[in-house]
Amino acid sequence: MTDTIIRNEDLRYMLGERRHELQSAVQSRLSDARTDQHKMIGDELEHSDADTQEGLELSLLEMRAETLTRIDEALVRLDAGMYGSCYECNSEIPQRRLQALPFAVRCQACEQRRELAKGHARLNAQHHSGFSLFPDVVRL
Ligand SMILES: [Zn+2]
Structure with missing residues (x-):
């Protein structure tokens, strides 16, 4: 019981750190973007380059915002005692x-089993496609 409490505190700290990092990264980008817009007025020539750059940074920003949301969800799950156990x-x-x-929902063993199952599914699909280098018959 005590172990679980310590573990949860550690995990909360870990998630909190990540959250903080992402949040400051997002916030500094947002204030940079505001400054950039000021600079760009009357700078039409570099506009297309800036657009591409901005698009890239926007998707990065979106990715970070999404990660933030996932961290928040993980923290909620942690509070509910549902974070960090295998699905x-x-x-x-x-x-x-x-x-x-941080967003793993399976333990390594289950994840590997899942990967293996996926591999088998692919293999089986090949077997049934009519042409195979390893026909089932050979194994009988
Ligand atoms: Zn598991």
Whole structure:
């Protein structure tokens, strides 16, 4: 029980740090964008370049905003005691894994099993396509 509390505090801290990083990145970009707009008036020649650049930064910004939302959701799940356990087998996802993949919903074993299942599905699709280098018959 105490372990869970400590773990949750660690995870909350980890998510909070990430949230803070993203938020300041988004905010500094937003204030930069405002300054840029001022500079750009009467600078029509560089407009197309600036547009491309702005498009790129906008999608980056959107990505960060989306990540922020996901962190918020993760924090809500953490409060509800639903963060950090595997969706498939309900076991605790190791903290190390969550640090690398804060939005992981499966433990490594389940994730691997899933990848494997996907691979098998692909293989089976090949078997049934009519032409295969490894016909089922050979294995009988
Ligand atoms: Zn699992």
